[in-house]
């Protein structure tokens with residue numbers, strides 16, 4: 001029924017030559033969910049079916065794929081620049097500080113791309129695959145569903161320096177976080193909601209060690225850390241060594257829920273960038289954390305909205321970029 005209605009809308013638009021983007025007033029940057037309606041109607045199902053299997057074998061993949069889309073969008077926009085490997089013309093963003101020994105999930109993206117190329121060759125971009133995978137990973141973990149605006153094209157460039165500069169650091173202050181999100185067109189509400197992605201997944205000791213041993217250059221721990229949580233973290237993350245030991249970002253790291261915000265309220269946020277949303281003395285972010293801790297539906301609703309906003313950062317459209325055949329290299 002829904003697809004018959006949609007078909008009529010699309011035919012109507014074709015007849016009256018209504019530009020797609022103006023027919024969807026809520027859309028950003030010319031992206032819209034029905035982009036592959038004629039050219040690859042199977043796209044959404046193919047992405048979901050590969051992910052269902054991959055995530056049931058390795059549940060952490062959901063977190064890793066959600067993060068990949070973030071690290072893509074914050075660097076040159078959502079253009080799949082993150083997926084490019086080193087080559088004679090590309091210096092891969094995979095070697096940048098925030099990404100090295102940290103990003104995961106590239107093989108699953110490859111698997112999705114191979115399947116899509118079999119069914120609809122040279123049609124679905126790697127950037128759109130990342131956006132769909134982030135949404136499906138959220139849904140498969142128990143989080144909200146949203147329609148993903150599509151039509152991104154893939155970059156012909158990558159930028160290690162932008163990856164180093166534009167992706168926020170785990171020891172960032174609240175001012176640092178709001179500034180780096182603002183530069184991408186994202187406000188405090190987006191910052192807090194999107195940080196809620198840390199309801200799933202894990203982090204390595206190197207990303208939170210500073211808080212445990214030397215928060216302010218005075219060899220003292222971060223005083224906002226709850227005592228027993230702090231004691232436990234020290235066993236996972238000694239002062240020296242164990243850099244790659246991991247700790248969950250939330251006590252239910254496979255379940256997309258609002259526990260992350262409840263933990264912030266208890267001084268049990270893992271990263272400094274998590275806890276300062278509440279303790280950073282910015283009234284706005286503090287209030288939003290409290291609201292999400294007490295109202296999971298509100299968090300889910302805003303997370304979906306903010307993911308659409310993040311997914312719309314500077315996409316390549318029209319004849320910019322290309323549709324890569326292999327997500328790891330230029331055509």
Ligand code: HEM
Pocket residue numbers: 060062063064066067070101102103104168169170171172177194195197198200201202203204205207249271273
């Ligand atoms: C607000 C600024 C943010 C900072 C400073 C930050 C930092 C980090 C760090 C340091 C890790 C651990 C990486 C490692 O140890 O290898 C991590 C993991 C993760 N981040 Fe963020 N992040 C931020 C925002 C986001 C956003 C906006 C999303 C997605 C919408 C996101 C999704 C994730 C996920 C899902 C993981 C777990 C990945 C896994 O287990 O493989 N983060 N983040």
Ligand SMILES: *[C@@H]1O[C@H](CO)[C@@H](O)[C@H](O)[C@H]1NC(C)=O
Pocket residue numbers: 086091092095
């Ligand atoms: C890619 O190139 C960079 C810089 O030239 C180098 O440091 C890195 O090790 C290379 N990475 C891989 C995976 O080959």
Ligand SMILES: *[C@@H]1O[C@H](CO)[C@@H](O)[C@H](O)[C@H]1NC(C)=O
Pocket residue numbers: 169171172173
């Ligand atoms: C964060 O860590 C980096 C190096 O690990 C350091 O240079 C920087 O000063 C730290 N920033 C803050 C706000 O502590």
